[in-house]
Amino acid sequence: MKKLLVIVGPTAIGKTSLAIALAKKFNGEVISADSRQVYKGMDIGTGKDLSRNSKFQRESRLLFPNSKLEFRNLGLGFYTVSGVRIWGYDLVEPKKDFSVAQYIKIVRVIIDDIFARGKLVILTGGTGLYIEALIDGIETVSIPPNPKLRKSLSEKTRDELFDTLAHIDPIKAASLNSSDRKNPRRLIRAIEIALQNSTAKRVILTPKLQKSKLDANTLFIGLTAPKEFLFNNIEKRVEERVRGGIKKEIEELLGKGVSWKDQSMSSLGYREWKSYFESNAADAEAIENWKKEENKYAKRQLTWFKRDKRIGWFDVTDAGWQRNVEFMVEKWYISR
């Protein structure tokens, strides 16, 4: 039976180390579900758990599902940390855009491979959308972005965007909640989908939009903690990353031609340094902002995961929580 263990939770709570511990115990391999760790060369800021000498190992049996996704012949591969394989890092160059659709395509290849080798898959990370998309599927992933359209819509106000959408797809427009109606990015994507759908219908291509769910026996575990504890951890972690050489990492990225406008550089821990590098702002300012933003991010993650009723929560400040997790996983693992 294919078994998939999912470990979610806010940043800095210790998901990866739990994943590694469980992987050892239950013969598993870890896959990162993190929209930023996919970028090659962004290690410190995104918190890839790499030990000093861990090297990327290419698995040449595995191919990218689409040659366009592959870059520089790097291929698919993994890092080994404490004897456990970690996949999902270094999938793209930081100059490239990346999105859920690509993530699920690539990761499904990896998952199939791990299952084929009879091992447990442990998916862990803080990007809720990626996890949900991978497991439950997304109907409209097959509709690619349309850069020209996006550009032409980018000047419009939210009201104009909403009116445009209401004109093309009134049902979709009416179904949007009050927050999304004011969210330009969402409105643009909705228009993109609406247009695609309507053209498709006209050409009688009618692509069957459907969710493709992952076929596996899945257990969801969530790690949580009181906010003070979390924020404290975040603070320490940010400082560690500063000491660990985030500035140098950014310098190297910039040196390789990565720009502040690139999607990858919108990541926490990177964008906060823009004014430091560009206008000589104090690094204390960057660090303070980084911590602040990281806290907000953790809260957003909690909001996202809270609504998924499949998740069994463990508070990492409770004594013996780890044993409880292991117990739960074991019970599930040996069940059929």
Next chain:
RNA sequence: GCCAAGGUGGCGGAGUGGGCAAUCGCAUCAGACUGUAAAUCUGACGCCCGAAAGGGCUACCCAGGUUCGAAUCCUGGCCUUGGCA
């Protein structure tokens, strides 16, 4: 001691006679989320009642005063900062 500027909500900072419970930013709380998701976006945020509409109360350093009406004007006090002695 004199001169100047100023004291506003948890913080920063607008407002300089009525539209002010007070723009905005931060923080905080709650939430959304289906190819940018570490992104993007929404709501609440003096106190009390109310599901809401709405109503009531207390407020812009303190004390007085002018005025139909003051965060805004006047007087006195206290405090802060800068300059001169």
